[in-house]
Amino acid sequence: MSEQIKVGISDYKLTTAPNQLVTIGLGSCVGIALYAPKAKMGALSHIMLPDSTSFSDKSNWPKFADLALPKIVDELRETAKEEKLLVKIAGGASMFTFSSESSILQIGQRNIEAVRTCLDDLDLTILSEHVGGKMGRSMFVDLDTFDVKVRMVNREEFVL
Amino acid sequence: MSKDHSLLRYDALQEVVNIGGGHAATSLSKMIGRPVDMDVPFVEVLSYDEVYQNIQSDDTIVKAVLSELMGKKYGVFLFVIDPEDADKVAHMLLPEQADMSEELIDSALKELSNIIFQSFLQAVMQLINKPLIASLPVMTTDLFGSILSSVYIQQEQFNDELFIIKNNFYSEGHKIEGSLYFVPKPQALELLLTQLGI
Numbered sequence: 317m318s319e320q321i322k323v324g325i326s327d328y329k330l331t332t333a334p335n336q337l338v339t340i341g342l343g344s345c346v347g348i349a350l351y352a353p354k355a356k357m358g359a360l361s362h363i364m365l366p367d368s369t370s371f372s373d374k375s376n377w378p379k380f381a382d383l384a385l386p387k388i389v390d391e392l393r394e395t396a397k398e399e400k401l402l403v404k405i406a407g408g409a410s411m412f413t414f415s416s417e418s419s420i421l422q423i424g425q426r427n428i429e430a431v432r433t434c435l436d437d438l439d440l441t442i443l444s445e446h447v448g449g450k451m452g453r454s455m456f457v458d459l460d461t462f463d464v465k466v467r468m469v470n471r472e473e474f475v476l
Numbered sequence: 477m478s479k480d481h482s483l484l485r486y487d488a489l490q491e492v493v494n495i496g497g498g499h500a501a502t503s504l505s506k507m508i509g510r511p512v513d514m515d516v517p518f519v520e521v522l523s524y525d526e527v528y529q530n531i532q533s534d535d536t537i538v539k540a541v542l543s544e545l546m547g548k549k550y551g552v553f554l555f556v557i558d559p560e561d562a563d564k565v566a567h568m569l570l571p572e573q574a575d576m577s578e579e580l581i582d583s584a585l586k587e588l589s590n591i592i593f594q595s596f597l598q599a600v601m602q603l604i605n606k607p608l609i610a611s612l613p614v615m616t617t618d619l620f621g622s623i624l625s626s627v628y629i630q631q632e633q634f635n636d637e638l639f640i641i642k643n644n645f646y647s648e649g650h651k652i653e654g655s656l657y658f659v660p661k662p663q664a665l666e667l668l669l670t671q672l673g674i
Contacts, residue, residue: 343618343626409626454619
């Protein structure tokens with residue numbers, strides 16, 4: 317039986333085919349789909365913030381890109397016994413932009429940059445991505461094929 | 477802080493939202509030419525999951541209008557409405573217009589939201605005796621989950637628990653509904669309560 321496993325904000329889930337991993341409503345947050353192809357095992361992380369450095373309370377580590385990605389990648393590599401993982405990412409939008417804000421300050425963009433840097437540090441290359449822009453996204457990860465469907469409101473579905 | 481004092485602060489905050497919301501409902505009613513009712517203001521701390529279970533599901537498509545208070549330290553107003561209700565409201569505002577493009581509906585909704593924000597602010601300004609200015613509204617159509625999380629994050633509210641401050645407006649029974657949120661920056665409520673002398 318295939319089950320759809322939902323990942324909330326600041327959370328992650330790890331599971332195996334035929335299950336699907338889903339996260340709804342990525343605005344400025346970024347969703348990172350990780351996949352161990354031999355085991356058909358994957359993880360989906362929904363990070364909210366790029367960097368935990370300036371926070372005293374780091375207990376909810378899946379919230380931060382810099383803490384979440386090393387831990388989740390480790391867990392998936394260990395559980396699946398595979399070193400080489402595939403990665404696809406989506407999100408990091410700027411849903412509302414006031415003219416007074418520069419893009420450097422925008423959290424969506426900073427989330428994307430942080431995710432790229434963290435993945436690079438973990439020797440992982442992003443296979444495909446659908447990031448930035450002004451629209452929210454939802455991700456549907458098929459763990460049989462590692463097709464990642466990105467759904468948006470009033471737009472064509474995009475398959476990563 | 478004593479329990480009594482924090483209760484007093486909670487009551488004061490709820491009263492401010494009540495007065496602001498009441499003012500907004502009156503303006504709204506004048507604008508659409510029919511009565512507008514309002515619930516008791518909703519002031520509560522909830523997790524994201526609780527918000528999506530109790531207030532609105534994260535996968536609901538909504539229209540959302542946002543306006544930022546100038547000065548960078550207060551926060552934003554957010555008006556959320558079902559796209560079908562936005563369509564109905566637009567027809568009330570522009571009754572002679574039979575066929576409306578989405579652009580025209582959005583424009584009417586932005587104007588309506590602007591009136592709500594401005595009249596809410598006007599009431600608060602009279603209470604604190606201080607000028608407050610809201611930016612021109614920006615709007616989008618998207619999932620409630622994407623909108624809510626992005627707005628809270630943008631206001632530097634990074635906690636897993638969200639301070640939800642909300643007025644619900646109704647017209648024609650419950651056929652048309654809209655919700656006004658105020659999303660405060662950290663310390664904004666402290667500032668407001670101090671200005672109220674509490």
